[in-house]
């Protein structure tokens with residue numbers, strides 16, 4: 001099958017370029033080849049390529065900046081996915097799109113299911129939710145995969161990379177301990193998406209008994225941590241691998257001690273049972289993936 005990968009230079013996008021490659025002929029496109037604010041260019045790219053599968057890993061991901069750039073965030077997170085979905089419907093392609101835990105308010109104290117009520121707290125979450133809704137309205141042939149707390153070796157930056165840098169530069173750090181979620185390795189997301197892509201491959205779903213599993217899914221690594229727990233784990237695992245750290249102590253602080261322009265969900269855990277049942281496997285435990293990722297990172301950097 002022909003696969004169009006958008007957002008190919010992002011932290012998840014670069015991992016997807018690897019995991020999707022064995023599944024077909026992949027055209028991986030970044031901002032330089034297609035600026036997603038240009039909706040007509042999106043339509044034209046899809047019309048020309050006529051892919052069977054479109055995977056969108058691109059997004060406006062600057063959560064705090066989005067508070068003052070609503071129009072741009074809306075364009076990239078909602079209008080661009082809407083254009084992708086319309087063009088996908090026109091050429092009979094499936095669209096796999098990545099969304100976020102930020103579509104929820106984080107006020108419920110139990111892992112969120114796909115059918116739970118949404119209620120984004122900020123512009124980023126609102127625009128991502130608008131993107132989901134636009135896709136559902138334009139084509140039933142979609143998979144929306146919500147994930148959370150993503151880190152990896154690729155892309156411009158993430159919490160893990162910031163912690164490693166600060167741990168090398170400073171003796172003391174303060175990290176928020178009253179927001180919890182599931183730290184998730186970008187590579188694990190890319191592997192889950194590749195597994196979903198195999199399930200919707202036309203040749204594999206020829207029998208009506210095996211309807212393609214379109215719809216919305218939650219995928220993160222399993223287990224729960226606060227940002228403080230995640231930071232401590234990063235430093236422990238990095239130190240065990242011989243990473244040079246100057247850091248002596250990490251202090252837990254509250255969200256109120258660390259104000260940001262965008263409000264974050266306090267409890268951001270997603271329930272991954274639906275995708276686990278479909279793929280017949282549990283998501284890896286977050287700390288196991290962290291250890292693997294750091295080993296990988298140390299070997300290659």
Ligand SMILES: NC(=O)c1ccc[n+]([C@@H]2O[C@H](COP(=O)([O-])OP(=O)(O)OC[C@H]3O[C@@H](n4cnc5c(N)ncnc54)[C@H](OP(=O)(O)O)[C@@H]3O)[C@@H](O)[C@H]2O)c1
Nearest residue numbers: 009010011012031035036058059061098100147148150155
């Ligand atoms: N990071 C997280 O913690 C997290 C959590 C939950 C869900 N997600 C979702 O996961 C997906 C992947 O995120 P990520 O962490 O891989 O983010 P990322 O590293 O920021 O990647 C996003 C990519 O989108 C590209 N992009 C932005 N604006 C564009 C435009 N106008 N035209 C073309 N490309 C554009 C970016 O290009 P530039 O680098 O050139 O800007 C970047 O390569 C997104 O849907 C995100 O909402 C992420």
